[in-house]
Amino acid sequence: MNKFIQYLLILILSLAFGAMACLMSESLIFFGAVAFCFFLGLTLLVRPLFLHYAERERKRHEGYRFVNSFIISYSSNQSLEKAYAASSEYSGPELTEILKGIESKDIPARLDYLKTYFDNDLYAMFLSLFHLYEEQGGDLLTISKGLLDEITRVEEAGDASNRESLKNLRDFLLLWVFSLAIFLFLRYGLATFYSSLVKSPVYLLTIGVFFGFFLISLVIYAFRFAEAKPRLLKGPTHEKAA
Incomplete structure (x- = not known):
């Protein structure tokens, strides 16, 4: 999803929340305030957190x-070139650019360089086993069996955690949808009572608190959602190697 679509989706959601606030309060001020706050919150806080989560999941895979x-x-x-080509086949755009930048290096040097991209203990263990194999020989598959079992376990655990987090996110959003539905029921199901209720400063304050708490809880949940994943692979932004 490119940036334009991301910001367009954020704008649509912000306007939708603003419209709901306007329906509940019959005030354009509430529409503008809620839409503006949600646009800022989703843009500056929620979006970066989910991008961070997506990047970490991509690097894990x-x-x-x-x-x-x-x-x-x-x-x-028994060919380093073929093994390196096979392992690079499913690289994402960022990793592909890094691989292009280190093409002048030999294979062991490329693997060492990628340690700064795959910044985790499992890749460091892979490098240690690879260098041990270079020095002492033997069967790389045999000496790496424990590592293969471990990275498979971590990958499966990460996928299971991902499914559970998505389920929790769905439940979280449904809870807030039901809360919004209650307000909308007051607006249209109890129209006579609502006409007097909407004039109450306490009710208007309640609407403001409701949307404020909704935005804050969304940011907190996004932070927990993005940070709760197993960190198999993580890495900073890289420059091409000279």
Whole structure:
């Protein structure tokens, strides 16, 4: 999803929340205030958190495929070039750019360089086993069996955690949808009572508090959702190697 679509979706959601606030309060001031606050909150806080989550998940999958493919491919053909090509086949755009920038290096040097991208203990263990194999020989697949089992376990645990978090996110959003439905029921189901209620400063304050609490809880949940994942692979922004 490109940036334009992301911001368009945020704008639509912000206007939708503003419209609901306007329906509940019959005030354009509430419409503008709620829409503006949600646009800022979703843009400056929620969006970066979910982008961080998406990047971490992408790198987790990339790391699993890279290490697993390299070991399996090298064990079958005993060629560093073919193993490296096989492990690089499913790289994302960021990793592909990094790989292009280190093409002048030999394969072991490329693997060492990628340690700054796959910044985790499992990739460091893979490098240690690979260098041990270079020095002492043997069967790379045999000495890496424990590592392959571990990265598979972490990958499966990450996928299970991801499914559980998405389920919790769905439940969280449904809870707030039901809360909004209650307000809308007051607006249209009890129209006579509502006409007098909407003139009450206490009721208007309640609407403001409701949407404010909704936005704050959304930011907090986004933070917990983004940070609760297993960190198999993480890495900073990289520059091309000279």
